[in-house]
Amino acid sequence: MKLSRLLLVAAALAFLPGCIGYTKFRATNPRGEMIAEWTGVGLFYPVSNGYHITAVDRTIGPPLMLESHYPHGMPATVTGAHIERWHTHKPQWMYELEHPYYPTANRSKREIQPRFDLQN
Numbered sequence: 001m002k003l004s005r006l007l008l009v010a011a012a013l014a015f016l017p018g019c020i021g022y023t024k025f026r027a028t029n030p031r032g033e034m035i036a037e038w039t040g041v042g043l044f045y046p047v048s049n050g051y052h053i054t055a056v057d058r059t060i061g062p063p064l065m066l067e068s069h070y071p072h073g074m075p076a077t078v079t080g081a082h083i084e085r086w087h088t089h090k091p092q093w094m095y096e097l098e099h100p101y102y103p104t105a106n107r108s109k110r111e112i113q114p115r116f117d118l119q120n
Contacts, residue, residue: 024088025051027080034061038078039091050079057091069093 025038027050040053055076060066071094 022056022088022090023053024086025053025078026084027078028082028084030081032082035080036060036078038076039088040076040078041073044085047077050077050083051085052077056094071097 020042023040023044025040025044027035027037029035037059038053038055039057040051041056042054044051044053046052053076054073056070056073058068058070058076060068069091
């Protein structure tokens with residue numbers, strides 16, 4: 001019984017193509033020029049003409065570059081004549097959403113003026 005469960009888990013892992021984390025997908029035309037580029041999060045699955053992903057951002061290629069962000073993820077299908085994929089890190093804009101920059105954080109104590117006089 002335990003051996004059959006182990007084989008079932010091993011078979012499921014062998015056929016699971018995606019990975020946990022962030023993956024970049026770039027669709028190019030036959031000449032190698034970029035058409036679009038996606039960043040996917042979580043698992044991705046191959047479909048007949050590309051990959052099914054949960055996209056967090058997308059860049060549409062030249063001549064007019066357009067970048068779209070999806071902070072909560074959006075189901076998408078990556079299609080194209082040639083699709084390259086590689087593992088990547090979290091996009092910078094997502095990191096900045098989670099860790100906002102406070103411009104007052106680098107000020108010295110002498111530059112910070114109190115709003116109220118607490119002595120009176």
